[in-house]
Amino acid sequence: MDYSKAGLRKEEYDALKARLGREPNDLELQIMGVMWSEHCSYKSTKPLLRLFPKDGDRVLLGPGENAGVVDAGDGLGLAFKVESHNHPSAVAPYQGAATGVGGIIRDIMALGARPVASMDGLFFGDPEERKTQALADGVVKGVGGYGNCVGVPTVGGKTVYHESYRGNPLVNAFCAGLVPTDRMVSSQTASAGQKVLILGSKTGRDGIAGAAFASVELAEDGSGVPSIQIGDPFTEKLLIEACLELRDKDLLVSMQDMGAAGILSSSSEIAAKSGIAMTIDFDAVPLRAEGMEPWEIALSESQERMLLIVEPEKVDQVMAVAGKWELDCAVIGETEKGDHYRILWKGDTVADMPASVIGSDCPEIPWPSKRPENLEDRWNFDLDSLPLPENWNEEILNLLGSHSHRSRKEIFEQYDSMVQTNTVIGPGFPVSAVRIEGTDRLAVMSMEAQPFMCWLDPYNGSAEVVARSCRALAVAGAKPAGTTDCLNFPSPEKPEQFWTLEQSAKGMAEACSSLKCPVVSGNVSLYNETANGPILPTPLVGTVGFVENIEELLRSGDWSEGDRLFYVGM
Amino acid sequence: MNVAVVVFPGSNCDRDVVKAIKYATGDEAALVWHGETELPGETDLVVLPGGFSYGDYLRCGAMAHTAPIMADVKRHADRGGLVLGICNGFQVLTESKMLPGALLVNRDLAFICRPIEISVERDDTAFTSGYEKGQVITIPIAHYEGRYHLPENELELLEERGQVAFRYSGGNPNGALNDIAGIYNEGGNVLGMMPHPERYSDRAVGGDDGLPVWLSIKRWIERTGA
Amino acid sequence: MRYGAEILVYLKEGVLDTQGKAVAASLTRLGYDDPSVRVGKYIRVEIEASDIDSAKETFDKMCKDLLVNAIVEDYTVKVEELR
């Protein structure tokens, strides 16, 4: 098999050979093509992500785990993260959005947390256009269809319309969850002699090669579309309850959700991060389809599955919990001493590579970077050229009623924003606030993006995105504890686009440092462009803070007659 | 009072109901797994909570009525015991034939989550004595399938017998016949309703117009020693 | 012997089919000339049974027990013998 068919570049193939000390076999090559894809390896953005400040007063767990965790007080941690599901939503709006919500929820669950709030960032083309309407409708129904069923309230979000998102909408899903800090589960704590289990749905052919798909531009003719993932929120709800029960019964050594590149990625990551070896027996994996090949089993992105590391004597108890929640569960391998990651199939070893090579270690790509020549042109707008409105009242009403400014009720009323009965401020306000059960404290969160500003001035525009999200919290009376971000950008392979990405990350990093708002988790989605052009640079952040009790929460719009208005700032 | 909140796979308002009852009355409700065959002894009230039992596949509530615990819930109701079905719980009650009618997809084919106004049609039942007849209260709905339907002749009968518990009064959100938001069985001991009283039982999270439901039930149980 | 059934479930006449109406409206918007649409369910079930009559009976019972809500829905069943 040719390395380029597997999606590897020449340099990467050479690096792989050097690290293995031999040629990889076909299966290994296919595996590495996915694991070293942009989506899984962050090979284009690692140096940029290192710019973000990671430490803060309240940070319990920074980037590197499935989600970041900040101290929520009273022995609780708030885990949160945002993830993109852009390309899948472009081809299958309902299922793409639904499985995006499902995926981020599992990231939060992987820490042993109970998901308590979601937000969604949606970016669509012109809402007057029929194709966009249908797509947006599918996405909103997908977000709701999944989130409503799993019983996690969608308490806020962000919606932006701009023609650059026409064939490439963005769907960013945020989730936050609560976990007692002494029961937090990690993906780095496995040691030799333990069992590897798969819990949840059976593995099928759906979503194979999804990670690779997320790492290329969208083709006009729809080619290169992988078999689409189907979400089953009902199973996810059972999975949430089962994982919490496993946590509370102290049956878990380590846990990881299965997202991109499924079994392979989740298990090799645990092995690499824990510094151990692992053997996985593919004959033991419960399958849904007949005749699945090893590469399909390795890379399937079937939804609603978790990988567990369990002490051998606790396996029976884990099985009992799985049985109660009517979930499939099977022992599929074990942890060993060393660094190898081995796959068995029909009794043979079909792949055997160092775990450290699979899980990390992808060579970074230093893309060339070049400031767009026409950047100044973007600023050449002359305010004085605008006609003054004849009727200000009418003009203001038109503005408020425009797609950019109108209420998002039509979207957020399709989401259950109240389940769990802790929503103090739901969607429709600058921040959302959720009561932390068992305490008086509230978690306050905001989601922000300003793509047009970032297009005008990537550095300052992106800094402003961070500043706005922190400002919204401050105005509500909350101090930011940490933020999560999703860098939605077009291909990094064009120097001007890479420059924009660089500037944007630098701007965000500076704002986060200045405002003492550490970045605890995040996600990168590149190659968001079609033949019609790239999307606007779209860094999105979700920032979280706390207020001590409900009386200290400052609500917007809580005014009465006779109050005075002040204008504060520059 | 002794409350059993049934948990089906996919229920997601079960813990909310327990929380609301605790907040309203101080009583600790028991969560009862759908696979059980018997309710805890001494159960006064059974709550079938909201959510997506069995994923709401096929028809909402259809599969939950096949759950092992449901036989005992029926026995409890037949003995005159109180049963409250909220949202998905209402759907389970109609699918189990413990209440007449069916709940169909909303008129506008969209999930709706927002507080709405409903009028209290009766104040002489176990569930609503804390309200006044005709009182308009605000409680959230959150459903995709809440359009109440009953063949016309039966609907007349339902109205005649005074089985309507709540009606949408500030506009009909889902197209329900006769604006029906909740109904009783003939005995008045089984209530199904689409709005979620447990969501508005605490002002901190939006409102407390749902609180009297729990207080009414508790008072009724204490008075009748049911 | 294995038997398969194609079960079609649809809303009764007189019950407002909002989904069908919405699909019809969408089709009209796409330029189709005023189609009438009803949306129901197609359920495909396979079971083991001793003969076709007992299979038919089982399928019918499944409909009454679970697959169909007689208050609002009607249904038809078509049974075939599989190898």
Add this chain to the structure above:
Amino acid sequence: MRYGAEILVYLKEGVLDTQGKAVAASLTRLGYDDPSVRVGKYIRVEIEASDIDSAKETFDKMCKDLLVNAIVEDYTVKVEELR
């Protein structure tokens, strides 16, 4: 002339049928012996057309335009002439 179509839309082989799985489990709980179930859509459409071939073509186009999501679904169409 008026034509009617019975359109059956179902998930492709290999695509997880979450509904079918759940229905099968419920039927099993009711005592049925391990049935296999797939749940799809039954769409009944009626249109005016000049002849059966053009009707067939229209129905087929409707499926592609709206009724079927070709990424996950397959379909069959059965056309009949109505009075």
